Amino acid sequence: MVRSKITALVAASMVCGATAAHAETANRWFVKAGPAMIALDENASFTAGGAPVPGANVRINPQYTLEGQVGYFVTPNVAVTFTGGLPPTARVHADGSIAALGTLGSTLYGPMTLTAEYHFNRGGKFQPYIGAGAAFLVIFKAKDGAVTDLHAKNDIGEAAGVGADYMLNDHTGLYADFKQTWLKTTATGYLGPAPVVGKVRLNPAAYSVGVTYRF
Secondary structure (H helix, E strand, O other): HHHHHHHHHHHHHHHHHHHHHHHHHHHOEEEEEEEEEEEEEEEEEEEEOOEEOOOOOEEEOOOOEEEEEEEOOOOOEEEEEEEEEEHHHHHHHEEEOHHHHHHEEEEEEEEEEEEEEOOOOOOOOOOEEEEEEEEEEEEEEEEEEEEEEEOOOEEEEEEEEEEEEEEEOOEEEEEEEEEEHHHHHHHEEEEEEEEEEEEEEOOEEEEEEEEEEEO
């Protein structure tokens, strides 16, 4: 009797293990979607007519958007993930010694990342992960403010992040994600008749939550 009970327990554990392993290997693709906040650690230096502008800086308020992720598990624990979203508009306000200029302009931009992630505890409900990779800044449109004929450059930088999935079943779950990127841009235009150049550090940090689905 004891032997039969032990045999039944071993068989049950093997079935559960096989089911978990199948779920890990079968559901290789995943998508995620949810709201995100993007906060920038901005800092800038300016020249006007070729001369430095002492104390000039910029201020950019956080933006809110919808984020999406598409990923693929290349192994049971390692995934490659692309993250993007609806392009937010960043309004660039003059700060420091040039604060009286008000809004310098605005940009419609898209911060995106391509990262490799390591996912822990794939057989459990709570599955944290860490990742790192490349970050991309794409400027879709620039709109004039105090600076006219405004243009801003795209950039490629680095990205790192942490997050966690809480799986409600084999396919559906909830997630929370944080990504820090290191990006900058160079903006050019005119302030009155004088050409201006601004070198702006952005370093967007994205905080997001939402729903994940694996298939």
